[in-house]
Amino acid sequence: MASGHSRSTSRQDDDPVTAKPSWHGSTQSTRKVNTILSAMKSNHFEISREDTSVMLACLTDYWLPITSRSTMPPALGPSLDYKFIEQQSSVLNSAFEFDGQHYNLDKNASLPEGKKLPRTIEYKKTLGQGHFGYVAQVSDKNGRTYALKVIPRKTQHADAREQMRMVKQEIEVLRKVDHVHCIKFVGSYTDAKSIGIIVNPAADCNLAKFLSHFDHKNEDQYMVLASFFGSLASALEYLHYDLRIRHKDIKPQNILVKGENVMLADFGISLDWSENTHSTTKQEVSRSPVYCSPEAARDEPRNSRSDIWSLGCVFLEMTAVIHAQPFKYVQNILESHGSRNFRDCPDGIEEVIASLRKIDPEDRHLPLDWVEQMLKMKKTDRWTSAVLRDEIHKSRGQSDLSFCGTCCEEHKPRSPTSSPVVAPTMTGDEIGADTSDDLNKAEKSLEKAELHSATKNGWQTVTLIRREDSPSNWIPANLVDSCKLEVWPNKEQSHLALEGQHFTSSEYVKLTFTVGGGQVLKCDFWVAPVTAPLNSLIWNTSAP
Structure with missing residues (x-):
């Protein structure tokens, strides 16, 4: 009989500062940092084991290049700081390539003027901007277009450490994502001033804009929008069961549309890096108060069903448009009940659903049945993403619209008796x-x-x-x-x-x-x- 596997170590070893790693104990995320430290030692620069531990605990390769002492760990002395900054040139890259890797760029790799992007990246136009930086449409030398997110680097060590922790987390998650309805990682880089993350594709627009400019006279658009229900449910099930991550920030602005395809983006870790807060709940609520779940707003434990709530809010707005209503239809009713936030307006949600059920044709009411199961105030009463996708798959042939995307047509429900994808070490004994x-x-x-x-x-x-x-x-x-x-x-x-x-x-x-x-x-x-x-x-x- 299988059970949860355990891994034994000591509590002290959990703290990388006190773990005293071997000088040659390089890991993938600190390989270049270790190379610099080894080169310094080879050049007869004396570094204590304590300083080595501090460096490996505080810095990863994503930090390079470092150009200021203020960015270095404060526990180190000035001579060590300067020597490390001087020695790092040996591990920096002279050019960025679109090959799925992270590049640490030297000063000659980027253009000196304009957007100051790497020379191998051609800027096309700005797609959006905010406190975090900006998102641009860019292309490679072959003319293929991508989306590039550029984030200005923090210069003080405490701020930089939190920022780089989030950067590392986002890049490592993006590298794992491989789903037709999720954006794909192309590559990333760090230079002296900024961090760049490139994904594919550069979307036509986000879902908010798609719904705002929806052409109710174009029946083809109804078909496209209907397919988004199954596509988004499929993407969320993939994140929950295959990657075992929550999105944490589902809203129309984080759902991208490219042609007739819809994709989840910003998997809940692309925080507004201008705000350095250590509270996951505050981050989730402050980013998307309209769509965040009741339990997140109350600072209660969240799980994957918190994503279900947020997607249910989006589904309700999509359903209103399917029923020939404007994108703001749902928000207008919620505001008449005192708030724009879904979680604060259960009566408003009920009114929206009831009003849409009065609009013909009835076979387009199917999404309302799903929304009712997704917007339960108690999270344990909500469907899981696997159940949601199964129910959408079962809806085929029940409406003049197909709510399944192409991925749903090949969908096989996850069997309760089959080996679970999420936790393969668990059994039903x-x-x-x-x-x-x-x-x-x-x-x-x-x-x-x-x-x-x-x-x-x-x-x-x-x-x-x-x-x-x-x-x-x-x-x-x-x-x-x-x-x-x-x-x-x-x-x-x-x-x-x-x-x-x-x-x-x-x-x-x-x-x-x-x-x-x-x-x-x-x-x-x-x-x-x-x-x-x-x-x-x-x-x-x-x-x-």
């Missing part, structure tokens, strides 16, 4: 038998553990029950909520039999917790219902 003997075993194995949570304190003391006979790990939902842990959906279910009661779960969390001696373990835990008689973690100690 029951945890022990309903006997007092099992409970006695559990009581004898009680001990204290520390669970790493998303709260300010970071670690929370909990009771740990070691169960060698348990085929899977469990955590009660109330503990998940109090620690504000990220919850993920799973297509396969697991069952818990304990104290005469049976519980079923199709959600899990990824935990980091410590046991005796400071040993740190990382593994997946099924989420038991809040009513389960558990105040502790149940851990399968036989997991590797």
Whole structure:
């Protein structure tokens, strides 16, 4: 029987500053930084292990080039700063290539005037701009067009560290994305003044503009818009189940239209880098207050169903246009109820749905059925993205419009009995038998553990029950909520039999917790219902 896999280390090793990595222990994201440090040592520049640890903890290759001491870690001395800045020229690139890699550009790689872009990138026009920088349409030497996001670099170390953390996260996620209804990563670069991220394609417009300029006299446009429902559901299911990430910022402005194709963009990590906040909730709410979920606004734990809420808001606006109403139709009704924010206007949402149901033809009301399941105030009542896509797929032939994109035509529903994509280490086995003997075993194995949570304190003391006979790990939902842990959906279910009661779960969390001696373990835990008689973690100690 499979279970969540654990990985043992020490808590100190979790902190890269105190982990004291080997001089030659290069990782992919610090390969060039290590090369610079090795070159400095070869040139008889003395660097302590402590300074090496600080450098590798604070800097990644995405930082290069560094041109100012203020950007370097403040714990280092000026001589080390200057020597590092001087030595980095040996690892910089002289030109950017459109090959999916990240380039660290030297001063000769970019044009000295105009937009000061890399010489291999031809600027066409600005597509949008804001506090973060700007997005431009650009082309390569063969005339292929792309979208380039340019972000001015922060110069103070604390600001730069947060910015580069987000840059690294965004680029590494974009590299994994491979779906017809998601933008594709082309390449990225860092130069002395800015960070550039290039994606394909350069869209014709975003969904907000598409809906605002919708031609209600053109029946072909109705067909295109209808196909967007299935396409967006397919893209979101891909993010949730295949990549195991939340989008976090679904809104019409982050949905791009190119010809008859629709694509998700900015997967919730492309923050407004002019604002340095460490609160994920504040970031989500401040970016898109109109579309953010009720739980995000209340600073409660979010999961993939928070994306479902946001997409449900977008679907309602799309449905209004399908019913020959203007794009602002939904917003106008919500504002008549006192707010533009969907989460604040449940009565407004009901009025919109009721009014659209009165408009013929009735076979175009199908999206309203989906929206009602997506805009449940309680997140656990909402559909998952897999259920949403299945329901849209089932709608084929029920309307004069096809709500499935080309990807939906080949769609095969995820079977609850098949191996889950999200958490392949989890099984649907029951945890022990309903006997007092099992409970006695559990009581004898009680001990204290520390669970790493998303709260300010970071670690929370909990009771740990070691169960060698348990085929899977469990955590009660109330503990998940109090620690504000990220919850993920799973297509396969697991069952818990304990104290005469049976519980079923199709959600899990990824935990980091410590046991005796400071040993740190990382593994997946099924989420038991809040009513389960558990105040502790149940851990399968036989997991590797």
